[in-house]
Amino acid sequence: MRKQLTLVATGLAALFALTACGGGTSTTPSAEATLDPANPTVVKVGAVPVPHAKILEFIDANLAKEAGIDIEVTEFDDYQTPNVALSEGSIDANYYQHLPWLEDQIKTKGYNFEHGAGVHIEPYAAFSDKYKEASEIPDGATVAITNDPSNQIRALRVLESAGLLTGIEDDSAVLTLTDAQNPKGLKFEENQPEILITLVADPKVDVALVNGNFILQAGLSTEDALAVESVENNPYANFLAWRAGEETPAIAKLDELLHTDQVRDYITETWPNGDVTPAF
Structure with a gap:
């Protein structure tokens, strides 16, 4: 049973x-x-x-x-x-x-x-209620991201794949990003992983990076995301x-x-x- x-x-x-x-x-x-x-x-x-x-x-x-x-x-x-x-x-x-x-x-x-x-x-993914394409994200945009180091690097790489960051290394973190790595001057707000899905609709947040299980629990799909993590050699x-x-x-x-x-x-x-x- x-x-x-x-x-x-x-x-x-x-x-x-x-x-x-x-x-x-x-x-x-x-x-x-x-x-x-x-x-x-x-x-x-x-x-x-x-x-x-x-x-x-x-x-x-x-x-x-x-x-x-x-x-x-x-x-x-x-x-x-x-x-x-x-x-x-x-x-x-x-x-x-x-x-x-x-x-x-x-x-x-x-x-x-x-x-x-x-x-x-x-796969990890980036969501926005404000923008349909990653190319629309403005300089200085606010990004909600996990405070968990093992998943934060995944989020940073999703942003890199979308052309919003560059030169991300294995040990990169939001607190150590250089101006060269963050040319758009994105502003990061770290949060608990389970909170991030709720921040997609927050008017103060431009982009939220969300773990896959919370995407599914919210009834969303990566098909609606701005950028999605590759599953190749993941x-x-x-x-x-x-x-x-x-x-x-x-x-x-x-x-x-x-x-x-x-x-x-x-x-x-x-x-x-x-x-x-x-x-x-």
């Missing part, structure tokens, strides 16, 4: 951050356990609502039972709490993050996680993550199912415009 929960991010991120490095107290099934379709093993997975939870729901409805697992999805609306929940042991795995984000979380929060191969990519594929040393047979099976032809077909059929693109 699949159980789906929703947690509101407001207030929780600050609360969970106080215990972000704490170890979980839950026990994990033996790695030697066998999976039995007649008695499926429950796997508790944290995910953002779209596309991750939808992909997990597809697996739960079509592939999980025969494989001997039952997926319980806990939905999160921000990027901090899924790793907090995994660290504390209230979930067995999470599916929402890419490697640069995870590496930064491990460095700054001290998490001890492992992960599977990439499942899908959600290092930001999302994957399943779990606590180091706790890859149970059920977690391993879920990771296997995430990389099946059925899931690839589901992704391409559900998001044919490439808003979600298989990474395998």
